[in-house]
Amino acid sequence: MTITRTMSIATLAVLISGTVYLSMRQNPSEMAMADEPASRAARPVITNTSPSSSDRARETTNKPTYVGREQCAECHRDNFEQHAAHGHASTFIEVSETDLPDIFDKQTFDGGDAHGVYTYSKDDDGNLSVSLPNAEQPSKIPLQYALGSGHNARTILTLARGADGVTEGIEHRVSCYPDKRLGMTVGHSEKKPARDLEKFGDVTRGELTQRCVYCHTTTGILTEGRIDRLVANVNCEKCHGPGSEHVRQARNSKNPPPYSVGAENWDVESEIQLCGDCHRLPRSVTKQELRDYPDTMTRFQPVGMLRSKCYLASNREMKCSTCHDPHQSVHGLSQQDHIQNCIQCHDTDDSSHTICPVSAKTNCIECHMPKVSQEQGIEFHDHWIRVHEE
Numbered sequence: 609m610t611i612t613r614t615m616s617i618a619t620l621a622v623l624i625s626g627t628v629y630l631s632m633r634q635n636p637s638e639m640a641m642a643d644e645p646a647s648r649a650a651r652p653v654i655t656n657t658s659p660s661s662s663d664r665a666r667e668t669t670n671k672p673t674y675v676g677r678e679q680c681a682e683c684h685r686d687n688f689e690q691h692a693a694h695g696h697a698s699t700f701i702e703v704s705e706t707d708l709p710d711i712f713d714k715q716t717f718d719g720g721d722a723h724g725v726y727t728y729s730k731d732d733d734g735n736l737s738v739s740l741p742n743a744e745q746p747s748k749i750p751l752q753y754a755l756g757s758g759h760n761a762r763t764i765l766t767l768a769r770g771a772d773g774v775t776e777g778i779e780h781r782v783s784c785y786p787d788k789r790l791g792m793t794v795g796h797s798e799k800k801p802a803r804d805l806e807k808f809g810d811v812t813r814g815e816l817t818q819r820c821v822y823c824h825t826t827t828g829i830l831t832e833g834r835i836d837r838l839v840a841n842v843n844c845e846k847c848h849g850p851g852s853e854h855v856r857q858a859r860n861s862k863n864p865p866p867y868s869v870g871a872e873n874w875d876v877e878s879e880i881q882l883c884g885d886c887h888r889l890p891r892s893v894t895k896q897e898l899r900d901y902p903d904t905m906t907r908f909q910p911v912g913m914l915r916s917k918c919y920l921a922s923n924r925e926m927k928c929s930t931c932h933d934p935h936q937s938v939h940g941l942s943q944q945d946h947i948q949n950c951i952q953c954h955d956t957d958d959s960s961h962t963i964c965p966v967s968a969k970t971n972c973i974e975c976h977m978p979k980v981s982q983e984q985g986i987e988f989h990d991h992w993i994r995v996h997e998e
């Protein structure tokens with residue numbers, strides 16, 4: 609995926625410390641101002657101890673560390689099982705642990721005149737690599753990490769160490785789409801290679817490569833061409849923060865002190881910042897994109913939601929979890945589940961609600977949040993909820 613903006617210093621600080629879950633906060637009135645994407649100073653929003661916490665057990669707290677999602681399963685079995693089926697739980701995997709070596713092995717793909725014809729091969733240990741006859745430095749590279757659960761696509765990332773020691777990331781030009789179809793990676797059709805390495809795909813360096821890893825993992829720091837402290841996928845502790853203290857306290861008491869979303873200062877805005885950190889906020893896109901709202905903006909659900917009348921006219925109390933359980937994949941839900949989410953605020957039995965004059969009880973999504981097609985047959989639902997002219 610093409611990264612449209614460089615990161616702010618604040619974001620970089622967050623990347624380096626590896627803590628995302630409560631990274632930044634913006635003033636809600638500024639967030640709704642779609643024309644105003646400037647970045648803002650970071651300030652932490654959550655602490656592990658709340659000063660006025662009620663009668664929950666009080667203990668001295670140590671600096672929490674990451675324990676891994678398996679630890680959470682002991683007491684939160686439902687969240688754990690739901691999360692396992694969510695795209696968040698399979699969005700960063702070593703290629704050798706997937707079916708990709710078998711899918712790509714012995715295939716060729718014509719990347720175009722400037723790039724050449726790729727040939728894929730699997731070795732005896734199951735490792736996959738790609739070679740290019742018209743490239744020399746190098747002419748063959750391994751396929752390392754698969755990003756994306758495969759619901760829409762899986763794109764391959766290979767890490768390399770640049771001459772100056774900085775980590776480079778090669779986003780391969782060929783991705784795997786549903787039904788094992790190989791196709792051009794989204795955003796690559798216009799790319800022109802300036803050196804041999806770029807014939808394999810789009811090459812990013814340093815913090816841009818780190819950002820790609822940041823959004824698809826729980827922790828992982830790039831150093832000298834590899835990832836240190838890798839915990840793959842968007843797991844519990846990416847959103848809730850390191851859990852060692854919570855686990856320790858919960859083992860000692862049935863009423864552990866507030867943690868993460870249980871803290872008093874966790875609010876609607878905190879959640880929008882959390883999801884928007886990866887799904888993108890208005891500040892992540894250009895002013896022109898905000899003004900024109902091209903179809904590509906539908907990939908960035910928070911950008912759409914924040915300009916919807918539903919959000920603006922409901923005291924800005926609408927958030928992602930108004931309609932999505934953060935642990936449960938959207939892909940298993942029925943249309944009726946989605947309609948129920950609309951009905952909570954557009955209920956024909958509640959005279960204070962605004963009711964649709966066209967269809968008061970059915971098919972809300974197809975008229976007010978239609979699917980919008982992107983490259984390679986990928987579709988997103990437009991989260992700018994509104995009446996579409998026809």
Ligand code: HEC
Nearest residue numbers: 694695696699756757823882883886928932934937938939
């Ligand atoms: C650390 C980055 C990150 C954060 C934070 C994050 N997401 Fe995601 N989300 C992703 C990525 C990456 C995917 C793509 C998963 C895949 O590969 O299919 C995704 C996919 C999704 C999907 C579609 C996949 C599915 O199975 O349903 C939903 C819905 C979603 N996220 C909702 C949320 C909500 C709600 C929040 C906030 C509570 C949130 N996300 C926070 C990175 C993030």
Ligand code: HEC
Nearest residue numbers: 609755756760761762763765779819820823885886887907
């Ligand atoms: C700012 C955070 C962010 C960065 C940076 C980022 N991604 Fe993603 N990526 C996401 C989110 C969020 C989704 C889920 C999109 C959705 O389903 O709405 C996603 C989805 C994907 C998908 C699934 C297919 C699709 O188009 O939805 C692939 C593949 C992917 N990313 C690869 C990459 C690669 C490779 C990089 C780095 C070169 C990268 N991403 C950088 C957040 C990010």
Ligand code: HEC
Nearest residue numbers: 677680684687688691696842843844847869879929934935
């Ligand atoms: C994408 C971000 C994200 C991920 C990943 C995530 N959570 Fe959550 N979780 C949230 C948010 C946001 C809330 C608060 C939802 C609300 O306000 O209704 C929450 C609420 C909770 C709660 C309290 C409410 C409830 O559902 O019981 C528990 C417990 C919890 N999460 C555990 C987990 C565990 C265990 C995992 C991993 C298996 C996990 N979460 C993964 C974002 C996330």
Ligand code: HEC
Nearest residue numbers: 679680682683844848851855858859862866867868869870
């Ligand atoms: C030994 C049991 C236990 C383990 C292990 C455990 N929790 Fe909890 N957790 C609890 C209890 C008890 C509560 C408070 C009551 C409730 O909401 O269920 C709680 C509450 C929460 C909440 C809601 C916030 C709050 O303050 O009420 C979240 C989020 C959460 N846990 C996430 C996690 C995550 C993430 C992990 C793994 C890193 C984890 N828990 C591991 C027992 C546990």
Ligand code: HEC
Nearest residue numbers: 883887909910913927928930931938946949973987988989
């Ligand atoms: C008013 C309800 C509503 C709200 C609020 C909402 N969504 Fe959605 N979301 C939906 C519906 C409906 C779908 C489509 C489900 C389907 O049919 O596949 C969807 C789909 C998605 C998907 C899958 C990709 C796509 O676009 O089809 C992601 C990712 C997602 N939402 C993220 C978010 C995030 C992040 C937020 C918060 C900024 C959010 N949503 C707020 C209703 C909502």
Ligand code: HEC
Nearest residue numbers: 917918921922926930949950953962972973976993994995
């Ligand atoms: C948190 C409450 C809430 C939820 C959930 C919600 N809405 Fe709304 N919506 C509102 C409010 C409040 C208004 C403004 C009503 C008015 O102006 O009279 C509104 C307005 C609208 C409008 C008119 C928009 C315009 O620009 O004139 C449409 C269409 C709409 N909602 C559809 C939906 C659909 C479809 C869903 C489910 C996907 C949904 N809403 C979910 C609160 C909500």
Ligand code: HEC
Nearest residue numbers: 950951954962963964965966967968969970971972975995
């Ligand atoms: C067949 C397409 C269609 C379906 C299905 C549909 N709507 Fe609408 N809706 C419209 C149109 C068109 C308008 C504008 C009507 C007008 O201005 O006369 C509208 C208007 C609205 C409004 C604004 C009403 C006002 O007075 O400002 C709301 C709220 C709304 N719809 C919600 C919903 C909800 C919730 C559902 C599902 C229960 C739904 N709609 C299903 C087409 C649809």
